[in-house]
Amino acid sequence: MNSTTSPNARIGVLLVNLGTPDSPNTPDVRRYLNEFLTDGRVVDMPAAIRYPLFQGLVVPLRAPKSAKIYKELWTERGSPLLFHGLDLQKKVQAELGERYVVAFGMRYQKPSIEKALEELRAAEVERIIVLPLFPQYASASTGSVQEKVMDIVKDWWVVPSISFISQFATDPGFIATIVARGRAEMAKHDYDHIVFSYHGIPERHVKKGDPTNYCRFGSCCDTLTPQNQYCYRAQCFATSRLVAEGLGIGPEQYTVAFQSRLQSRLRDPWLQPYTDEVLKEYPAKGIHNVLAFSPAFVADCLETTIEVGEEFKEMFEEAGGKHWQLVPSLNSEPQWVDAVAEMIRRN
Known part of the structure; x- marks a missing residue:
């Protein structure tokens, strides 16, 4: 708490x-993709190219295909990313108590960040702590949220103090919760290997965030330093190291890989190795039982439940693998609620 914050x-x-x-219907999916893929921090092309390309070609072609996948993901409660977020909000509110007002918003579509900020303004809060639920900082995720928040509050006549928790890749509570989820799965089955699969980003995004030219996409990511503290790749490796230590496994027993790339490697390199390519090589190396983590996501979503949990499982089995298991996301598990509340208190 800063010195200007009154006790009440x-x-x-x-x-x-x-x-x-x-909804998982094509028109709603199209609206979501339009907003998401025309964000200049997600697709860093000039607006004059980005909008016609994605609104006129990419989104119309992609929306019907994505809608089919969203229908597989949808539940009776709707989108897992939404209802787990709302559950987390309520539980964190209960944990923090009446002195705090906890709101939840989405960077794209509803409930909007603007609506959530209006809730906080109406509650006459003295200051605001913003926690983007992305463990590792990336300009396309956390950076986009920060930009959106500041773009909204710039029009407020009175702007309260605002602070951001920009990343929590090595937060003890976050790591402990993942470790606990992993141990629960490891108690059910013996595994030959573990894969940590993170959402990919273009290599150029990492380079753009490196004004000192420290990045080499290699051993520079083996430790977190002041020079690479906001490097997405370095943070992914740091999360993986800490979870592996918590599970009691060595470097040779796990792989860090990246998923969900949009373009081909030849045209536009993304962070490597690619999860879908790595897993196909496992059976030939004698790895037949794999436990998969998705530590870039804190809630069930298309990239975890469908991509890692189903599509990668199918690829692995087709390559000769026997057992592929996705570790469930943190969602609104009590230990994760405690970790989030503690991060808020510390800030």
């Missing part, structure tokens, strides 16, 4: 996740 002041908390369509 209410503190606003804004939890933010990426976003989800209102």
